[in-house]
Amino acid sequence: MCTTRGAEEAERDYRDRSVANRLLRDLIYNLTRVESFCFAFQDAESCTDGIEWFLADCYDVALFDMTMDTLLFGLRSPAFQHLVDLRLALPGTHDVGKLAAGIPENVKQQLKHLYLEIVDSTGPGGSDEYLNDRRRLLEGIEDPFYDGTQTNIEESTSLPSNMQIQYPNRDHQHEVWAFIEACNNLESLSLFCTHYLSLDRLNWTPGPNFRGLRALSLGRVYANASTLIGLLAARGHGEKDDVAARRVHFEDVKIYRNGGEWATVFSWLAEACPRLEFFRVFDLGYFSTHPYYYCSDLMEGGFHKIWSESITDLERLFTLQSDLVRKAGGPSQYPGYECEDIGYDDDW
Secondary structure, three states, X not given: OEOOOOHHHHHHHHHHHHHHHHHHHHHHHOXXXXXXXXXXXXXXXXXXXXXXOEEEOOOOHHHHHHHHHHHHHHHOOHXXXXXXXXEEEEOOHHHHHHHHOOOOHHHHHHOOEEEEEEOEOOOOOOOOHHHXXXXXXXXXXXXXXXOOOOOOHHHOOOOOOHHHHHOOXXXXXXXXXXXXXXXXXXXXXXXXXEEEEEHHHOOOOOOOOOOOOOEEEEEEEEEOHHHHHHHHHOOOOXXXXXXXXXXXXXXXXXXXXXXXXXXXXXXXXXXXXXXXXXXXXXXXXXXXXXXXXXXXXXXXXXXXXXXXXXXXHHHHHHHHHHHHXXXXXOHHHOOOOXXXXXXXXXXX
């Protein structure tokens, strides 16, 4: 079931948001030149005690459609023809496709910065938070729950929202990849997902004005090591300069069973990316069938940089991040530095 509120409160909330939507539309209508645009929907989560109650946040479809129409109105307007920086946090992958359809092709190709975040994490595999509940119920089950491939609602304690029932994120991920493929002159790309998406499905070809990705951020995707390297190594037509990558952030990225190893990625970044200034990772890992799979104990809380049985993975990551700290001029000069993770003390 989904959470509900009293009829009077819901009606009042609808009126308030309808007014807000009209104000947003009026604001967009009066804009003359938009180079950067950011819009975020509220996230949705599943919640359960694992025994008696099972809940999922749901979206008001009428209000959602109204807001999407307003966004499409703006993206198609003359003012947005100047857009170079687009940041969107949308409920599902299908919604990315809906908005992408309203963006002219020339605008997609002139985008330099693209940030996409999926915020509906309801349903099986939508969040690592749901693993905790599942482990209490079924001890010893690691796959497919740890791999995030679980899709059977009947075997899950995490119910989907009304949006996920109609448009599951995994089933519509091609709409995300198609949009990114059309934005082929980017300097920075960020993609943060809820249900894992397969990065290997991205068939990205550099555009005529592409000079390489300076910044790449990925969260909750599956990938082969070669795919990660290939995306960062991509260069423009005739480009012979060094790899452009300066800032890289991987969070909860899993490598497939036959997808290589993290040590290969770390070594390549150290050797092939002389401009690299910043590299941050959280909860990297492998599929449970990979030889280097390490069973992460999420019940303990906190985070780890990488879950791996490979000593080489750990050594290469340590070396890469240590070198970047030195390159920056020491821990105090390195953004987001954590001394316990690198191995220096505060006075290094």
